[in-house]
Amino acid sequence: MVTLKQIADEVGVSIRTVSIALNGDPVAGRISETCVQQIQDVANKRGYKVSAAARAIRLNRTFHIGVLVRNSPDMPLIDPAAYETIIGINQQLEKAGYILSLIRFTDVDKQFASESRVFKERVLDGIIGIGNISDHCTDIIQQAIKQCVWIDNNAVNLPYSVRRDEYSAGRLAAQHAYRLGYRNIFWIGGVKKEDGYHISMYERLEGVTDTLAQHDIPFREQKLPRWNPEVGPEQLKQVLNKENLFIAYNNEIATNLGQLATSMGYRIGRDFGMVCCEDSKYISDNWPGLSRSSFDRNAMGKTAADLMLELLNKKRKTEPRDILMPVRWIPGNTAWGPEYQD
The missing domain is CATH 1.10.260 (434 Repressor (Amino-terminal Domain))
Incomplete structure (x- = not known):
């Protein structure tokens, strides 16, 4: 040997x-x-x-880090974009000799009720939570595990967190629409704060509304048939025209509007404008021309992992930190301006 x-x-x-x-x-x-x-x-x-x-x-360490995800037994694919972040986390942890373990946040209460060995036996050195984990679950986890890092959590008072600049995502989308000459700009997404909704919806919306207000452009909202059955094709035909641009809250909404409009014979960008406040690997591969705000989710995962490794380095005290990840604009080709002529 x-x-x-x-x-x-x-x-x-x-x-x-x-x-x-x-x-x-x-x-x-x-x-x-x-x-x-x-x-x-x-x-x-x-x-x-x-x-x-x-x-x-x-070393009094397990070299296992838990990654808490929002997936549940009945909705296992609720947040596929989180995979990009998880890959970034794993890349950094693996280099430092750590192993990543996935934990569903919907199991946290049930696990504590049965005294799960994940928490009872100190299987994990730390936890990185992804997404809108409820305050109740966040409190339980922080009481059980000392080293916690939170990614894109709704709470603003967590000591170690990594967030996307959601406000700038909305602001960049609205600015692009204004520069192209659009003055009839419609928001597609939620407008009321409700329990369970991710903070990105409101911060992106705030970025849009603030930008529109700066240019004295009225805020308009448009609903889609998928989420509002009372909205039919005839109503959409009234708003799908060259003078109008739609700002989609996320990829799912942008894709839904794009598919619906295409099936009705409209040409996105020419017959109406559309921009989106979000990006993903799927969009980059399958709809690279979508005009959109883009976040590097992989880099966000690496940043969170680096923060966790810093917390685990007992030789140095880590001050509470709220890291804001930057956003960039991809012009794309789904908005040409109301003055565009074929």
Whole structure:
């Protein structure tokens, strides 16, 4: 069986450095990623097997981080875009030697009622929550697990959080519409604050309404048949014209309007304008021409993971932090302006 000394001799480092890289905490030990990778490559080539149980006992860490997602048994695909964020989280945690575990937030109350070993036995070193986790569940988790990072949570008083700049997403969409010459601008999305709705809906809407108000443009709302059966094709025909532009709250609404209008014979961008306040990998691959605000969800996951690793580094105190991720505008081709002529 290969020994730590043999690995150290081959790489050209000390036995202690090899031990930390393979069995300890390379981040806390201040070993470069390049050095860690060289040691791991040699260890893998020689067939060295790390004892996770022994390492956990020695360092008082499990090297498992939970990722709390909004998926539930009856709605397993409620937030597929979260996958982009999860990939970013995993990329950073994996480099630091951590393993990611998925937890459904709808199971939290049930798990505590049965004293789940995820929380009772300290299986996790920390938790990263994604999306609008309820205040009740957030409180339960923070009481059970010391290190928590929250991504896109509705609460604004959480000590360690990473959020998208939702207000700018709405502002950029409205500014693009105004610059193109549109003055009849319709919002498609919710307008009333209701329990369970994500804060992005209201912050994007606020970005839109503030921009319209700056230019003395009245706010208008348009409903779609999918969510409002009383709205029929005849009503849509009255508003789908070159003078009008629609700002969709998210990808789902933009896709729904696009498919509906296309089936009715309209050309998006020419016969009416449309922009969206959201982006995703699916949209980038399947509708790259959609005029939209874009967030880098993968980078957001990496940022949250880096914050978690900073919290786990006991040698340094981490001050509470609310990180706002930037947004950029993709002009696309779904809005040409009311003066466009074929």
